[in-house]
Amino acid sequence: MRYAETGYTLEVDLSRGNIERVETDPKLVELHLGGQGIAAKILWDRVPADVEPFSPENLLIFSAGLLHGTPVPGANRTAVNTFSPQTNLLAHSLMGGFFGPELKYAGYDRIVISGKAPDLVYLWIYNDKVEIRDATHLRGKGVHETTRLIREELREPDAQVAAIGLAGENRVYTASIEHGFASAARGPGPVMGDKRLKAIAVRGTKEIHVAKPAELFEVCIQLRDKIGESKDVGDWMAVDEDDSFHHNNFAWGNARTRIKDYWSEELQERWTRWKYDNMDRQKGCYNCSKRCINVINYKGRRFGYKCYGKDTYHMAAFKELDFTYEILPFAMDYGVDSYSTPQIIAFAIELYNAGILTDNELPDFPSDSGERTFYLLEKIVHREGIGDTLANGVYWAALQIGKGAEAYDHNTTKKFEQLPIKLGKLNPPYFLMIATAEKMAITQIEGSFPQDPIADLEAREAFIEKWRVVVPDEKFLHWFREWEKRNEISNEASCAITDWNEAMHFLDDSTGLCGFLSSFRGQFGGGVVYHINNLPNIISLAAGIEFDKDKLWKVFQRNRNLVRALNVRRGMRRVDEKPPEDHWAVRDHEFEQKLLDDYYEFKGWTKDGIPTKETLDQLDLGYVSEDFIRRGILTGDEGAPHKGSVTDKGEFETAGGAESER
Amino acid sequence: MKGESVRKKVRRINVNLDKCNGCRACELVCSAFHARPKYSSINPARSRIRVVTDEINDEYVPIRATNYTKAACDGRRVYTVNDKKYSECSFCGSICPVRKLFKDPDSRLPLKCDLCEDDPPQAEPLCVKACSLGALTYEEFEDEVPEEVKPDEVELGLKALADKYGAQKLADTFARISQKE
Numbered sequence A: 001m002r003y004a005e006t007g008y009t010l011e012v013d014l015s016r017g018n019i020e021r022v023e024t025d026p027k028l029v030e031l032h033l034g035g036q037g038i039a040a041k042i043l044w045d046r047v048p049a050d051v052e053p054f055s056p057e058n059l060l061i062f063s064a065g066l067l068h069g070t071p072v073p074g075a076n077r078t079a080v081n082t083f084s085p086q087t088n089l090l091a092h093s094l095m096g097g098f099f100g101p102e103l104k105y106a107g108y109d110r111i112v113i114s115g116k117a118p119d120l121v122y123l124w125i126y127n128d129k130v131e132i133r134d135a136t137h138l139r140g141k142g143v144h145e146t147t148r149l150i151r152e153e154l155r156e157p158d159a160q161v162a163a164i165g166l167a168g169e170n171r172v173y174t175a176s177i178e179h180g181f182a183s184a185a186r187g188p189g190p191v192m193g194d195k196r197l198k199a200i201a202v203r204g205t206k207e208i209h210v211a212k213p214a215e216l217f218e219v220c221i222q223l224r225d226k227i228g229e230s231k232d233v234g235d236w237m238a239v240d241e242d243d244s245f246h247h248n249n250f251a252w253g254n255a256r257t258r259i260k261d262y263w264s265e266e267l268q269e270r271w272t273r274w275k276y277d278n279m280d281r282q283k284g285c286y287n288c289s290k291r292c293i294n295v296i297n298y299k300g301r302r303f304g305y306k307c308y309g310k311d312t313y314h315m316a317a318f319k320e321l322d323f324t325y326e327i328l329p330f331a332m333d334y335g336v337d338s339y340s341t342p343q344i345i346a347f348a349i350e351l352y353n354a355g356i357l358t359d360n361e362l363p364d365f366p367s368d369s370g371e372r373t374f375y376l377l378e379k380i381v382h383r384e385g386i387g388d389t390l391a392n393g394v395y396w397a398a399l400q401i402g403k404g405a406e407a408y409d410h411n412t413t414k415k416f417e418q419l420p421i422k423l424g425k426l427n428p429p430y431f432l433m434i435a436t437a438e439k440m441a442i443t444q445i446e447g448s449f450p451q452d453p454i455a456d457l458e459a460r461e462a463f464i465e466k467w468r469v470v471v472p473d474e475k476f477l478h479w480f481r482e483w484e485k486r487n488e489i490s491n492e493a494s495c496a497i498t499d500w501n502e503a504m505h506f507l508d509d510s511t512g513l514c515g516f517l518s519s520f521r522g523q524f525g526g527g528v529v530y531h532i533n534n535l536p537n538i539i540s541l542a543a544g545i546e547f548d549k550d551k552l553w554k555v556f557q558r559n560r561n562l563v564r565a566l567n568v569r570r571g572m573r574r575v576d577e578k579p580p581e582d583h584w585a586v587r588d589h590e591f592e593q594k595l596l597d598d599y600y601e602f603k604g605w606t607k608d609g610i611p612t613k614e615t616l617d618q619l620d621l622g623y624v625s626e627d628f629i630r631r632g633i634l635t636g637d638e639g640a641p642h643k644g645s646v647t648d649k650g651e652f653e654t655a656g657g658a659e660s661e662r
Numbered sequence B: 001m002k003g004e005s006v007r008k009k010v011r012r013i014n015v016n017l018d019k020c021n022g023c024r025a026c027e028l029v030c031s032a033f034h035a036r037p038k039y040s041s042i043n044p045a046r047s048r049i050r051v052v053t054d055e056i057n058d059e060y061v062p063i064r065a066t067n068y069t070k071a072a073c074d075g076r077r078v079y080t081v082n083d084k085k086y087s088e089c090s091f092c093g094s095i096c097p098v099r100k101l102f103k104d105p106d107s108r109l110p111l112k113c114d115l116c117e118d119d120p121p122q123a124e125p126l127c128v129k130a131c132s133l134g135a136l137t138y139e140e141f142e143d144e145v146p147e148e149v150k151p152d153e154v155e156l157g158l159k160a161l162a163d164k165y166g167a168q169k170l171a172d173t174f175a176r177i178s179q180k181e
């Protein structure tokens, strides 16, 4: 009997129309858990480094997490992985909702899609019955209508549907895969379009078994109540109408302008009214007692959003919330990422204002920034005229447009649009996270260690008291206690903090737990429900494989290094690891490079950011080191492995030492 | 039996649609509770409560399986509540021939809410316990109710089989199986 997982992968070859149900090696769970972890292993084994993202040989993998379908609350993030046409690197993408659990109930842990269909199709999975069906009648249809039509023609109102809109069909690089009011962004949308796969519909009526039923059930009932009651988990932005944080701190337009005292009481009052006058409900994801998704019915169009997703369009266009409410239903129905797309649009508006793009490229370009945003959105999703260039994202569009457009591409890292954050002084762990992360968005990396010190000593101690249960090691408490100024923190602490932040995300990405209950929430208060100290037990009870903290930490390191290896094999190196130049006003190149050296050393990577043979071998990734040596990426004597377990004491007493006095 | 009434403890689950966030935890725990051994497997398709969901219509209606009915109603009434249209079936817990709901996905036998009968009894039904948001609440009170004989699960199942295949076929099959054993 397999516990927590189903033990099966669904293999779909769209070129040949071949469908297979393949039993998986149980050992994989112990090594990688599931979700993105096992997907990374499959991509390593099966997609050679020279395969182009838009090639039938590229794989598109939808993974349920190991805990999906079990009673563990908040396990519902479906990971979608492939190689992205925008970055040519691994696409890391997550969507909430109901898809992953339904896939588990249908009897699969993941769907691996290869090949390319001759014309538009969709995949229908009903337990063991799997069909590739014609979708030409759905061409150009929005994601909501696609979902409705598929449910109707299958007579399955309970089918969970993940679909692309026009943007995905047209291989717009920022196209997303939409599922209910959740969406998977950052790469897989255009690949799904390239494979001519309009949608996947799944319905499952089979069992998921767990190893220690009664004990797990008891733990889960308690967790569920805690989640419901706690203010320390979920998306506080769903209930807190004070959004001064984003509006005063994030940059508007093309990640350009900070308006430090934008927020006001009068504005908050107006926006709160807009929201609640038009809100149907606040809804949750599968098996979670939070209500993070605001379901809005604005001018007869219903849509749902979460978090900063309500701000990106109006901030890019220098408008107010009602503008986002105007455009979001259209953008979501076309299926575009609402983080990167508004930045492309604001970039194009800047180019027009600078005379680099003219009325030739933008005929009848309106003068109002809101109308311009709609105009450009249409061009991009249709890949029409200049939209065909802009649809490749800011980095590629700047290169293709030329004429100095490159200077306006100031907010990308690894060819990907970053959050529009422009700050004064460096926050060293953030330098590391933005530089070295392969998930492209800071929200997918940050989260366990607070962003800022707490000035008030009493408040700081109170925070620490609550936070204590979730930290992997006492040293984090010590560092936080000693932390006075944002930019003054030892390199040693910065490395370990970045590592811990990453660890929680990598674990979430493989168990399928939501970051708002786990990896993303620790920084805002200690009451987070999933952490490194309780996860081993929960996973053990569900999966029947004994995990303790060290063993689980090692899974994180294994998955982390495997993801890095995928990208290293595709050419990613140290030169690519730089946050946008203007992310901070005050920069110190020498300090930053030393920090990066220290981090690589901490991780057991070479000076070029490549995991060493020792590091890889220690993590049972000998097949990766062999490959690296064969290719000449490593010689094999690069030296020491990573610094070992999370509880290593190290020299933390010296925190706040030499570097921070610069 | 007709016309007689008795004082009885009534156990009731109240549903507040405005509080439901559509999480379907109620389905999950109901299926776990009725698994054998208890909690050993999860399969919401076997749950005796189902959340009728249509995100685009903002419709989330938890309904519990009530009685098995031989004939389906025409189900043609449409209710509009707060500008949203609901079909009659959205509110109906009947286990009827035209819908897949509340039939065991393998045997197709009806699944009926038993209010989590257990020994020793549960403090409250499991779906209520799972619903941290208070969309489902539980109450017990005394009331005069007409006396009725409740079919148990075996009877329900046999009735469904008899309706589907005819009483004669069922009797023949039963006789054959009994002989074999």
Ligand code: SF4
Binding pocket: A074, A076, A096, A097, A233, A234, A235, A283, A284, A285, A286, A288, A289, A290, A291, A292, A293, A514, A515, A516, A517
């Ligand atoms: S915490 Fe919020 S976003 Fe996360 S699973 Fe629950 S409802 Fe969804």
Ligand code: SF4
Binding pocket: B019, B020, B021, B022, B023, B024, B025, B026, B027, B051, B062, B130, B131, B132, B133, B134, B135, B136
């Ligand atoms: S558990 Fe409660 S909130 Fe969740 S779907 Fe069921 S009734 Fe609704």
Ligand code: SF4
Binding pocket: B029, B030, B033, B047, B048, B049, B064, B065, B112, B113, B114, B115, B116, B125, B126, B127, B128
């Ligand atoms: S009361 Fe018990 S049997 Fe009835 S629907 Fe709720 S959990 Fe299921």
